[in-house]
Amino acid sequence: MSEQIDQQRKAELLSKTVEHIDITSFDARPIIDQMANMSFTSRDLARATGIYNQMLADRDCTIFLVIAGSTSAGGCMDLYAELIRSNMVDAVVATGASIVDMDFFEGLGHKHYQALEIPNDNTLRSLYIDRIYDTYIDEEQLQDCDHTIGEIANSLEPKAYSSRAFIREMGKYLAEHGKKDNSLVKLAYEHDVPTFCPAFVDSSAGFGLVKHQVDRMKAGAPYMVLDAIADFRELTDIKIKAGPTGLLMIGGGVPKNFIQDTVVCAEILGHHDVEMHKYAVQITVADTRDGACSSSTLQEAASWGKVQTVHEQMVFAEAGSVMPLLASDAWHRGHWKDRPKRGWAKLFG
Incomplete structure (x- = not known):
């Protein structure tokens, strides 16, 4: 079908790349300090930033970065990578789209593009352009991402893998063949930061x-599989051994519920001394009108024994507009500089 695409029109629409924000290039501390004396979302953000700084200053605290939504495609990709590079998070729980369609995709050398105009979506389809709100992806490049995932699967021993184990192989691939240093997947591999995607196949992966399974089945050969139970078990293993934990959550949904459930799972396994998550910040535009908040509110989660309500803060804002301020403030305050490096991925060999 590619020969039928109007390549000139496609090039016009994919002419301006999304530039990812660099939290080290500006100091947000004066803004956050003044927001603390304001009201509404500004004060919520300042308090959330203070809680994240508390997590970083607590030398016993393991910090989980939890990502849902499209902020990576929208310009926060290097922000998340910096949190890993600077030892500001110790494990990641995310959607497959955040890890594969966005981060791994750019790690292969592809780009996201600003939509300077939004024509009819059927026109975009005819040009093989996928749209995320006001951001474009070249579908042909995304298929290269699909193909590369298949290549990695084909190279592995045909057995069961947790998403963490497979994403580690993706990071190894980028370390050897990637074209971008600021990749969360690559840096997580290099810094032993385990990364989990509890709904991994809901992505280009x-x-x-x-295709890997179908091709192997046709050939009568064994194939690899993803073990979602191992995901839950491994993440719970980290929670059991970690002690105090903090959650920095962007969006909600499956990743948010998954990390909160580790406390309950640990208790089911007989570890009644495992603490609730000590710190929790959630940045979201969801609310409680649907009976939840893209998974339970932080206060509601306390009733399940998942999250303490002493150091928790909801921030109702589009994360791309406030995460740069929170992360820049925390980076410049520098509590990360002498944090112990946990390397939780080493727990699994």
């Missing part, structure tokens, strides 16, 4: 992995 799904297409590559399905």
Whole structure:
């Protein structure tokens, strides 16, 4: 179908790349300090930033970065990478889209593009351009991502893997063949930061992995599989051994519920001394009108024994507009500089 695409029109629409924000290039501390004396979302953000700084200053605290939504495609990709590079988070729980379609995709050398105009979406389809709100992805490049995931699967021993184990192989691939230093997947591999995607196949990985299985089945050969139970078990293992923990959550949904559930799972396994998550920040535009908040509110989670309500803060804002301020403030305050490096990935060999 590619020969039918109007390449000139496609090039016009994919002419301006999304530039990812660099939290080290500006100091947000004066802004956050003044926001603390304001009201509404500004004060909420200042308090959330203070809680994140408390996590970083607490030398016993393991910090989980929890990502849902499209902020990576929208310009926060290097921000998340910097949190790993600077030892500001110790493990990641995310959607497959954040890890594969966005971060791994750019790690292969591809780009996201600003939509300077939004024509009819059927026109975009005819040009093989996928749209995320006001951001574009070249579908042909995304298929390269699918293909690469399939190649990685084909190279592995045909057995069961947790998403963490497979994403580690993705990071190893980028370390050897990648074209971008600021990749969360690559840096997580290099810094032993385990990364979990509890709904991993709900992404470009799904297409590559399905093709891997179908091709192997046709050949009568064994194939690799993803073990979602191992995901939960491994993440719970970290929670059991970590002691005090903090959650920095962007969005909600499956990643948010998954990390909160580790406390309950640990208790089911007989570890009644495992603490609730001590610190929790959630940045979201969801609310409680649907009976939740893209998974339970932090206060509601306390009733399940998942999150303490002493150091928790909801921030109702589009994360791309406030995460740069929170992360820049925390980076410049520098509590990360003498944090112990945990390397939780080493727990799994």
